[in-house]
Amino acid sequence: MTSVLAPGLHDAHTTARVDRLSWATAGLPLAHELHHARARTAALDAVVCRIEIEGVTGIAEVRGNAAYGTGENTADVVSALSLARATGTVGERHASLSRRSRLAALALDLAAWDARARAAGLPLAVFLSGPVRGSIDTHGQIPFGTVADAEARASALTSDGLGRLKIRVGGPDVALDVARVRAARSVAGEAVDISVDANGAWDAEHAIDASRALASLGVVWVEQPTPDLEGLSAVRADGAVRVRADEATHDVEDLRLLGGVVDGVHLKLEKSGSFAALDAAVAAAEDVGLDVAVGQFDQGRLGCAATLHCAVALGFTTAEVWGFADVSRDIAGVLERRGPGVPLPSGPGLGVDLLTPLDWTSAR
Template sequence: MQVEVDLFTVNKRFPLTISRGTTAQTTNVWVRILQDGLEGWGEASPFGVGNHSQSTDTIKNCLQQLVPVLDKFSPLQRQEIEQVFIKHQVPSGVRAALDIAMHDWLGKRVGLPLWQLWGLDRNVIVPTSVTIGINSPEVAKARVRDWLQHLDVRLLKVKLGSPDGIEADRKMLLAVKEEAPNLELFVDANGGWSLTDAIEMCNWLADLGIKYVEQPLLRGQEKSLAELKERSPLPIFVDESCFTSSDIPHLANYVDGINIKLMKSGGLTEAMRMVHTARACGLQVMFGCYSDSSLSNTAAAQLAPLADYLDLDSHLNLTDDPFTGALVKEGRVLPNDLPGLGVQYSASAT
């Protein structure tokens, strides 16, 4: 199969601030595989978690090195190609782009959307949350209003873990709740709390009716999750602490759910493994994203019928998404009926 690699830059309508910093623009990688007159598309977006970082240059350079290695394979040989990934210690973002592209190609080969090829029920997909980044209470309120004008919002995910401490978190959360009193709220601290603050905040948030708390502690502090789970009235989800299915059994006794992101997992193949592993361990499942365009989020939406929660909103905050794919209806990100991912290039993107 022939592999082509291109870069594209996307800009956020509203910069997103989390506990680790602010993102306004990213340069992502578009991968196309060509075989038998068909093209399969995939995407990799840069991300960083603690001391783990996958930059655009890292992803692009690795892909370019793999091009001649993959030339002898067909997109139908995913098991053999996975062994190549393992042998060459290929970063998860690179694996994700290629794995998504191979799945897209397969769907086009058989003429079916992936969700239908897997026998999934699109009707059970839950609404996606949209994200309110760390800001002053006034700016957070304005951001809520912006989302409500832009989209049929059903759920809000509020980023906490402010560098200014939990009092700043409280003020912002109350402002969001005041602006959207009828919307369900989730909280994501992105590892921005100490154990003491996490225990205090989980109890405070429970009194406000918050649904769950995501990644309250830093990646690397997983041993402290046992005490937090014991003392928290809220369900605990992990994101940065859980990359692949092999992480799940070690976390299962200390958390209630995991956040699966294609860039962390290495694509749809591993994401499916993570779903089944999580279910076997009695955990709930969420699908999330980084600074992904419609290409990656449409790929994740193919598996959305298997999720309890969705946080696939990054493409909805872009001013220049070069792709179109999943539709948004009643707050739900729904894959369409086109074969493969059902993603098309938007010539009007600037």
């Protein structure tokens, strides 16, 4: 897969002038606790960026309480935005924000793309790459819990039409992790694609033992089984289950190090800092022979819509855009899952609008 972002389109984006910049924060309560080896929370912190370009407003959302994967928290993002200037080109504002917060820079970048696609009257994916598929398949997520919890959640998700599951593993009891996966498989059936994500919680010995047990259950990927490259390489060399890196990759330089160490990578806008950087990362990963998955940290509908549009524009048929499904009270609407997939919103830009008034702070 080569770059989809035409140079002219990128140049027009970076030289577009920002006339107004503001931001707000909101808590998004979850119906089910987000719980894995590196996080446990009952709510998501949303930081929403709003900009105006030639009279058209664009908005975007990033998640603040995912420091385990981004290295930043909500205060870091807000602090960077509070020091930003209100006006200037998108490129100037993005470069300035990037020096303080990759997430703040991403929020501005996505809000600018939203504004420009809205001005053109096109969904963002179409604005970026022309005619696109109308939906993308996603997965259902099973967090930490009991064996019974895993069985019940797998049953509900697959009965609702999902054909892919990701199960959080990496707890202190490897046998419990394996039992939870076995329970999910027992109700999901053999046709369902099951992956596991350890979020770097295991050492190589435990990861290899777990992978061998998980292989017998038809697990297709183990994501970030260890935190270090040496451990990832050892798990891959054992060959029981294909290995995907997530937390171990943030930019193109990381991807070059991962070639031959893992089988695939999980790339995210939040780790890239812009759509252009994600586009380049996809191309770089494929250049070194890595299978590429695109996803996001659990977010509200506005944040997930950005990943959905970008993944579709990049030509992916599957992506992890499940994160909004457990948000019990969102600030934005429209985006919903139907069966195994999430349809692309038909409206201009991200196609997702705010439902709730926010307390905006304006840049200088």
